[in-house]
Amino acid sequence: MKPNRGNILIGVVVFAALAILHDRLGPQKISAGGAPCCAPFASAATLPPGTEPPKDGGGDENLVRPADDFFPEWANSAEFNQPVLVRDTQSALGRLSASPKEISLKDLARMHGHLCDGLVISFVELKAALLRLFPDGVVDRTDLRIVSKNGPCWMDAAAWLTGARINFQTLRVDSAVGDGFIVQKISTNEAWEVRLKPGVFPEALAALEKRIRDLRANGQPVDPADVDRFEAMANDLIRHLLNTPPDVLLVLAPRPGYRFQFNDLYGGRGDIINRDLR
Ligand SMILES: [Zn+2]
Secondary structure, eight states: OOOOHHHHHHHHHHHHHHHHHHHHHOGGGGOTTSSOSSOSSOBGGGSOSSOBOOSSOOSOTTBOBOOOTTSOHHHHTOTTOOOEEEEOBSSTTOOBOSSOEEEOHHHHHHHHSSOOHHHHHHHHHHHHHHHHHOTTSEEETTSEEEEEOSOHHHHHHHHHHHOOOTTTTOEEEOGGGOSEEEEEETTTOOEEEEEEOTTSSOHHHHHHHHHHHHHHHTTOOOOHHHHHHHHHHHHHHHHHHHTSOHHHHEEEEEOTTOOOOSOSSSOOOGGGTTTTOO
């Protein structure tokens, strides 16, 4: 449509009407989908307990910022909870960045949805393997392939900490790897397998988790107190993992000659290699 005086006039009238509505009703009332159209945070009336007002004076004293209670202070201040330094490309067509960035356990917990023992085991294990592959402490996230079991916490940690992805065929899902990972540097083929030492994961926690899952699988009710007990035990394990030197917790084994295969669904045909043999 070519601009003409009529179109311009209609535009001015619509803009003026919207401005008046915005002024009269406030920014949150004229959002069509029910969500605030302009406010970065929900209003105080819609937030659950445990929230606090913004400390940066973000412009509107009626707005509140959600508390970071998904990540407790005892985890934040744990002795071995340092972030991983990583390097990525600078843009969609960019060079490898010269300056590293930090990826923390809190970053992983924020995106995963919660802090759990699986996420922390994954963080501790992957970090140790990455530091073997990148002894200068800066991890090139464009140069990694990972093998992980199909667990929500394990897969999330593997993808977000290392940059390996299923869609790039750099993240193999293989439950045979168990509660550990194989981490490979693409450019050199150097590979390390990492897992917890026997006895680090408490048998009582494994037994309680299995009992709760079995009850659910059989349609049986679960005692909420058991879930509370499970969470308390998982938090005890997380505390232990984040306050213990990695070499006390982990077995790291080199995997020389490791051949990464993205998945087992496609492959060469093995039964015909001798078909022309005489
Ligand atoms: Zn989890």
